Amino acid sequence: MEISKLEKEMENNLSALGNLVFMQHKGEEGLEEEVDRLLRSTGELETEIAEMHEQIVRLNPKPPTCPSCQTQLPYVAKFCYICGAKIINDNPAE
Numbered sequence: 001m002e003i004s005k006l007e008k009e010m011e012n013n014l015s016a017l018g019n020l021v022f023m024q025h026k027g028e029e030g031l032e033e034e035v036d037r038l039l040r041s042t043g044e045l046e047t048e049i050a051e052m053h054e055q056i057v058r059l060n061p062k063p064p065t066c067p068s069c070q071t072q073l074p075y076v077a078k079f080c081y082i083c084g085a086k087i088i089n090d091n092p093a094e
């Protein structure tokens with residue numbers, strides 16, 4: 001799914017940022033531009049991910065409930081965490 005791709009990309013950005021900051025700490029010069037670029041693109045990714053989460057909530061206004069015990073479950077649930085029943089996703093958007 002698109003959103004997990006973005007989240008992975010963000011993770012990569014963050015670990016690259018961590019590396020750069022560490023290199024700067026060790027006295028490496030001229031990394032400011034790269035740090036700045038990564039900070040900007042990470043910020044953009046964060047916005048994009050937040051927008052996608054909002055879209056998901058809009059598309060699925062009601063969270064799924066367990067067909068067996070009626071527990072309200074997270075959007076991504078495939079199985080009920082209370083009774084283990086399989087969740088039937090009646091939203092064919094995916």
Ligand SMILES: [Zn+2]
Binds near residue numbers: 068069081083085
């Ligand atoms: Zn259940």
